[in-house]
Amino acid sequence: MLAILLIALSVLTCEAAGAGSKAPASTGKKKLLLFAKNPANWSIVKDGGSGKLVYREATGAFTLDAAGLAPGSSYALIRYADVPPAAEIVARGVTDQRGRLALSGGWRNWSKKFWLVPGEDVAGSVGAAGSLLAWRPERYLFEEKPLGIACACPEPEEP
Numbered sequence: 001m002l003a004i005l006l007i008a009l010s011v012l013t014c015e016a017a018g019a020g021s022k023a024p025a026s027t028g029k030k031k032l033l034l035f036a037k038n039p040a041n042w043s044i045v046k047d048g049g050s051g052k053l054v055y056r057e058a059t060g061a062f063t064l065d066a067a068g069l070a071p072g073s074s075y076a077l078i079r080y081a082d083v084p085p086a087a088e089i090v091a092r093g094v095t096d097q098r099g100r101l102a103l104s105g106g107w108r109n110w111s112k113k114f115w116l117v118p119g120e121d122v123a124g125s126v127g128a129a130g131s132l133l134a135w136r137p138e139r140y141l142f143e144e145k146p147l148g149i150a151c152a153c154p155e156p157e158e159p
Contacts, residue, residue, distance in 0.1 A: 028056050034066065034116055034141035042142075051101070051141050053077075057110050064091070064103040066116055066141060071099045074119030078130070081112040085132040089124045090114070116141040 032055070036048030051066030064077055073095050078087040091103040101116075105126070117132070117140045124130020 028058055029054055030057065030110075031055075032114060033144045034064075034114070035144065036068070036140070037137070037142050039137040049099075049141050051116055053114060055107070055110060060106040060108045062090075062103075062105060062107055064101070064116070066095075066101040067099060069095045069099040069101055069116075069141075070118075070139075071095055071097045075101055075116055076119050076122045077103055078115050078117060078122055078132075079107075079109060079112060080115055080132075087115075087122055087124070087130050087132050089122060089126050089128060089130045092119060092126055094119075114143050 032053040034051035036045040049068030053064045055062035077090040095101045121134045
């Protein structure tokens with residue numbers, strides 16, 4: 001009897017929650033957060049540099065906003081697929097005097113790892129294969145998780 005009552009209550013609760021409500025429309029935008037990490041244990045550095053990469057898989061359009069970087073310095077957004085020293089250069093830019101960086105463009109391969117690295121640490125031009133020239137992880141922003149890897153933290157959509 002108690003089981004029947006709980007099932008009935010569950011159905012009524014679900015119907016009431018759904019009555020008149022609409023699921024938000026999908027924007028197709030996804031985001032990936034980038035963080036400064038401690039190379040000793042890969043934990044996020046509190047008050048370190050950070051960034052937010054917002055992209056649309058369907059069109060390839062993206063924007064990256066980052067802060068807490070070296071002022072007036074060159075940076076490159078790269079896609080790293082665990083084949084050292086190979087990297088694909090997604091975009092390049094220079095920070096303002098407050099250490100902020102804004103990049104935008106188009107990219108099609110939204111999988112694996114995305115890092116923001118000092119421009120001098122990677123050779124190559126935007127949209128082409130390149131290579132890491134140095135390994136200075138204390139100066140990089142790393143993805144919160146590799147894209148396309150199944151986990152309990154799917155790439156969230158951006159409103």
